[in-house]
Amino acid sequence: MWGRASAGIVPGFFLSAALVGLVSWLLPGPWQSTLVAGGLVFFPVWIGVFCLAFRFRTGTRAWWAYSAVAATGLAALALLRHLQWVH
Structure with missing residues (x-):
């Protein structure tokens, strides 16, 4: 149980940040708006990601899955910035 909870807290935080960041950057208009x-929406998304961590069978699987998806999301954000699709 603690493994899944910590997976929801640590990599879940970065996963939530990547999700909110991608949505913010992909909406039309400047991302500053x-x-x-x-x-405001970050905290409910993080709570949702935290709760979904308990759907995994083990804490190790939750850590691996959330870490991989969070790294992919943050890499997508970095790629968007590198390609100058967002300013």
């Missing part, structure tokens, strides 16, 4: 809304 979505900053407040993204900040």
Whole structure:
């Protein structure tokens, strides 16, 4: 149980940040206009990700899955910035 809970807290935080960041950057208009809304929606998304961590069979699987998806999401954010699709 503690393994899944810690997976929801640590890599779940970065996964939530990547999800909110991707949505904020992919919406039309400047991303600065979505900053407040993204900040408000981040906590409920993080809680949802935390709760979904308990659907995994073990804490190790939750850690691996959340870490991989969070790294992919953050890499997508970095790629968008590198390609200058967002400013």
